[in-house]
Amino acid sequence: MTDTDAAPVDRKKVRAFARHLFGVYTHGALSYMIDIGHRTGLFTAASEGPATSSELAARAGCDERYVREWLGAMVTAEIMTFSADDDRYALPPEHAAALTGGGSKNMGPMAAMVTLMGRNLDGVERAFREGGGVPYPAFAPEFTGVMDELNRRPLDELLVDAWLPLVPGFAEALTSGIRVADVGCGTGHALALLAAAFPASTFVGYDLSEDALRAARAETAELDNVTFEVADAAAFSPASPFDAVVAIDAVHDQADPAGMLRSIHDALVPGGRFVMVDMAAHSGVADNVGNPFAPWIYAISTLHCMTVSLAAGGAGLGAAWGQETARAMLADAGFGDVETHPAPGQALNLIYVTSRPG
Template structure:
């Protein structure tokens, strides 16, 4: 999908060309730091452009094949011209617009129109995330000094934004890339067999909606402990689309058991998308997931593609972004509960070890096509295998 293409382009055409520098001069260090500050400032302006509709308006005007003035863009986006003029000048200096001094005309470069002014928000949303984190700067300073963490209540908009990003991922990749890795589970779903599927930490609930629509004879359940309003929205969407084989339940994954559900039935497929590393007690949650999995069932886990050995992450161009998101959200929400504070860079080695401790013996790890995530397909030994030993 478009999301994967954008991320692949970022990695292969720019970031992966970065070379390790053995040493750096004072002037080089100053230039590097100021370059980071420049990027931070541009991030704020990217966010403003998204929130005000300037990117969409600029892309629309550019698609018409003509350059435009700040007055025309302001009118298209219903914004104040003076602010729009300064915004355009900023973005032009940032390399995103072309400028013709004859008439003070601007034009948005086509690639930027695609990733910033199109329907996909994977790239532009990073600016929104940065802005949201900046609101908690004083609180971050406090926990850096005194320990503890910031709970989910400090990130009310963040989870809606991540649900939106996840929706794109599920629409693009869930059926085409993730589910084929489950092997016989997908075959059984396609055959019309009635399977039970659970999404732990389902957020906005879109993954289960996608699967429920595709496999109407099976039952799907989204489970999350802090997304009450989001789950109400998910229920309304499912109802409006006449999808009757999906349900959503508020619950705590640390207390997950077969008794959490009607008739104490187990699940043939359990999913966990970018959720385990946020938990207060991730090992307990994995243990609970294992106990709720039916014989010959599969646990499908998506998590950040990282190594548990820090030095192996240093050359990864995405590491600065991912470690920042880890410290400012994933790790701190766990520490706020006196939890493990794994963070999203816990790595595939530790993940595999913990999955093994939860009883999974067949663990397959594959890189996702977006170059950002790993996909874990986990199975437990069957009873028939035990019987033959």
């Protein structure tokens, strides 16, 4: 094909896309600025009221020169405002609601995921060229803390009061006393909440990360109805079956997700419940077009979820495995009918509810 045969290029579309692309890069850089604001407490300090750069730096215990430059990014990105009359910067209360506080609305911790994923970009590039992946230990130990902070607030606010009621009879059974496992439990915060709320039940958490389980045991030291064990999610074999199993954002990045689902099925009593929280996506990319969360899901999957699975010689299922594949895999593992519910307060997630046939 010669240059004269090529389709004409619409210069306006080129310029528009270039502006869009520059916006993507800008937002990427701003993610680091948000992470710094969260780490240093600058957003919390700013939520106390308008301040000059010196006053804000003093509140947060930071160097004024760095704070002043950071504030320039915050103002021009329309995250904060600036009054030239008195040289004061302000964080609007609506913005503070999304960047501060202990509730599930605080998105500040999410920026740390961008920072952490970028650290292993060289390894991901190598995997693109050679295959394989970046192993989970390459993200340690920071990944444990990042995931704990991302999940802790939503779990505190939503797990018992908003998510459990979606599973008919589950709260009542927990009140009466049942055996429950959390497979891929991480730092065990979900079990800490459940064990405290339902003292008649007993709970066991399984995870491969020793760092995460140390944190789990420390948090639950005063609870006598929860224990933790190091185990491969695809091969754990409890001495006694469980009445219920939960898996929160844990299936899609396993080396053997199908084996994990089979192990969970086999670990349940007949009629036992399985509650899985995972990404709200479809399995085909065409069905995800228009989903505002899809670019995040695919990107994080490429940079972590898929690559850690492939590094272990695994399936590389990825975070965007989607509900169609999830339903098929649950059926293949032997589970019965599956219900799905949007996770209240967590638009990124779906809650799957199924059981081992009785």
